[in-house]
Amino acid sequence: MLKNWGAAAICAVALCAGSGTAAAQPSSAAGLPGTVGADVRLKLERDGRLSVTEVVTVPEGATANRVVPLRVPVADHRDRVFEVSDVTVEGEGKGTATASADELTIALQAGTSTVKYSVVGTVAKIGDTLELRWQPASGWDTALDSVKVSVITPDVPKSVSCLAGEPGTAKPCTSADLGDGRGVRATEISLGAGERIDVTVGLQEGAVPANARVEETSGLLAAFALTPATGAGLGGLVLLLLAGGTALWYLRGRDSRALGGAVGPVNVLVTDGSGRMAFASPDGVLPGQVGTVVDEHVDVVDVTATIVDLAVRNYVWIEEVDGHDWRFVRRNPADPSLSGYERAVYEALLPDGVDVVLLSELRGRRIDLSRVRDALYVDVVAKNWFARRPDAERNLWWWAGVGLGVAGVALTVVLALIGAAALFGLVAVVAGVALALGARSMPARTKRGSALLEHVRGLRGYLQTATPQDIPDGDREMVFSRSLPYAVVLGETERWLATFAGTRPGLYWFGEAEEGGDLRRFAQRFPTFLGALDGVLAQAGHLRSLG
Known part of the structure; x- marks a missing residue:
């Protein structure tokens, strides 16, 4: 194992080097004068933990803040959960970094700061292979002139994918390739505020234990999440209300013309x-x-x-x-x-x-x-x-609206308690209220x-x-x-x-x-x-x- 990690150390030096005499020096996080630059070094430990070192240079008179969500939706009512610990900030720049169950927050002032932390949950089992995934840059409130990323893995990586830009886009990074030995390197020039770099490294089976954790979401937030099914229900309600309004306009249109003509x-x-x-x-x-x-x-x-x-x-x-x-x-x-x-x-x-x-x-x-x-x-x-009798018509539609609204409230509560699509209940509540309010126009x-x-x-x-x-x-x-x-x-x-x-x-x-x-x-x-x-x-x- 020492032999392997010796080779990894040599590879890390090679990844971080440029050319000529600069090969023996650490990469500079700074880009152009007066801009923010970042050098991010990722090391996947044998136990599956990801050690992260971010060297960030902030120019005089500026600040840089980063917020990283640690619960990322991957499907309906399912979140991928990351756990961050051992957060520290060192260097000439004054800065702070904290991690909670939901997000990692970094706040840096002018100067060069080194932020270190560990992440659990970055390695997932995908078929017969393992996949390391992390966003070495994301959630910054300022543009970064350049971001350099290096990744060291216990065994030789099989593949690398690097995406950069707005969340959800598939734009590749400026450069990303497999280095010699167990290294991966990537570079992105000019990353906008709020944009991200998403690095995915394919690993040999058994290289490290998989530790990705996916949790079923629960509580009110999940119950009231807008899904394709609830979206279709809301769309159906809109169409129903439009159809009812059209029918009411047709039935009452004669009265409007009689009163206004x-x-x-x-x-x-x-x-x-x-x-x-x-x-x-x-x-x-x-x-x-x-x-x-x-x-x-x-x-x-x-x-x-x-x-x-x-x-x-x-x-x-x-x-x-x-x-x-x-x-x-x-x-x-x-x-x-x-x-x-x-x-x-x-x-x-x-x-x-x-x-x-x-x-x-x-x-x-x-x-x-x-x-x-x-x-x-x-x-x-x-x-x-x-x-028909106007009073009976009003009462019929009013009670129908009240009944539908009450049933909608009960359905909303039940669905929220079990974490299901509670928006369906709200659809019924809105329809009931509309029906009760429109009852006076029904005769x-x-x-x-x-x-x-x-x-x-x-x-x-x-x-x-x-x-x-x-x-x-x-x-x-x-x-x-x-x-x-x-x-x-x-x-x-x-x-x-x-x-x-x-x-x-x-x-x-x-x-x-x-x-x-x-x-x-x-x-x-x-x-x-x-x-x-x-x-x-x-x-x-x-x-x-x-x-």
Whole structure:
């Protein structure tokens, strides 16, 4: 063995020599003046340890820092692990070097420094041969003008490969060859910051024991690693969301055009056979139905507008009493001309056996408006404005989204605990959240419903532009009254009242303690009545939360 190592020593001198008298001197780590140079000497010991000596020259006013990862991914959830020990720094330059389980860190200042350390894990069994692999230069934060590498092995090496450049590239080093005896030498001119030199030496079988160690990765980092499988899953989610968004755009596109396009003519004032002018809503839509078609919910204002409409149509008489309360009187019984939801409103206001009720009395009565809500949703589906009940559609997709999101969270936790692809669970979480957030947009109107939406815009335009002069004097009270519930549900009450105030005394469906006069007092008191009625209905029925 001494004879062998004597030959190795002679070879090392030959590898490190240049030509002429310089052959007996150590290689200089310095390149051009003012640049960083490195001379790295690797010696593979008989026990498989790799002894490393790095001679690095740093010019005045500069520093050089190196970080070498000691856990290198080699496959999905598998890392090759190197162990570095016995780290020292000597020389005129001030520097430090430390090694942990995860990385080797070297920090050098101006001058020539010699860094020494040992590495275990560089020799791997590849088929019938052994392979020594190490990166003598990598992770430097500054460019190196030149890097010289020498390798001494216990037996004659079989092959050498040297790659230099960005990690992952296959660019060969400036030079790399087998020396005489048991030596390998390589050189790289101008290595950029962050680039590496990767040296692989083929060894004779049995030259040293193989000590390469590959570990299965575990923990959250591995579980959430992006792999081809999880990448495909994420790509599938993106495609699914795009497809869902496209379908939603198609289904809701009619509504967007109806809300954003030009309003076509909507004629709500018609003349009957006797020459009298009357109000006719588009598609026969009732006030409460208008609100539900527009916002897809049953709201308190929908019920309020329906009560006003019942009074206008002579089912209920409304009378102001004592200046701060209102009385509802049954005028005509409910008949088949009332829709299902109108009958529900009528019976909630005046149940069987009750012909008169004060608004103040309703505050103490528990009014069940769930029947009104259900009947109104049934009506808009029966009219073919919606394919299915909007509330049921929202709830279905919301619960589906919540369920998928919860299942995704559970799946993520389980996969993370076992170190599997937890990103699949996150895919399910994202899909569930998107589904729950999109649930409010799921109730799609039919083509007829979207057309009605445009007609409702035209109806609002009529309420905003009509004047008393557009209506014959003898028909003005009726047209004003029949239009008023629609003004209530569409938020045009104040404008409608202001336009017609002072045009005609009294109303056939609304009485006041002070009789006579024109519509000015009604215009002043009616908003107060609406606010009081809205408050009672909201307090009694909690309708908005149910819708």
